[in-house]
Amino acid sequence: MSETIPQEFWQGVEQFNSGQFYACHDTLEALWIEASEPEKTFYQGILQISVALYHLENRNWRGAVILLGEGGNRLRRYPSSYGGVDVDELLSQSAALLTTLQQIGPDKIISGDIGENKVLSLPKILLSTD
Incomplete structure (x- = not known):
């Protein structure tokens, strides 16, 4: 990381994990918008996963x-632990959800609370232990 992760990022993580996509x-x-690389x-990667869950x-x-x-x-461009986030775990959970969605197809997205759907396991952002 080129700089310290701002507090707003952790607010976004809390929002993500509580389903406020x-x-x-x-x-x-x-x-x-304000960041420079590599942040x-x-x-953007986390933001896109959040928007994916909003779409879902x-x-x-x-x-x-x-x-x-x-x-x-x-x-995928980042190490397994980056900025205090377990990137590998987020990637694994997101890939599992993507695979499930591809298998069930668009017609099988039923009404009701997506978070309560037993087939769809929504990703969580976990802190890295490194």
């Missing part, structure tokens, strides 16, 4: 699948 998007987008792409909540299967893939591709 649109609020997380707003928080991380403000950081992303810029890191924020709104039954936008296509948007969820596209952004899960794009966010994961951006985060």
Whole structure:
């Protein structure tokens, strides 16, 4: 990391983990706009995964699948632990959800709370232990 992670990032992590995906998007987008590399792409990857989950909540299967893939591709550039985040675990959880969504297809996204759907395990951002 070229600089200390700002407090707003951790606010975004809390929003992400509590299912406030649109609020997380707003928080991380403000950081992303002002950031320089390598943080810029890191924020963008997490932001895209958050927006994917927002799309999923709104039954936008296509948007969820596209952004899960794009966010994961951006985060793959980072070490397993970056900025206090367990990047490997976030990638693993996001990839598992992407695979599940691809297997069940757009017509199987049922109504109700996505977070309560037993088939769909939503990713969480975990702190690294390094």
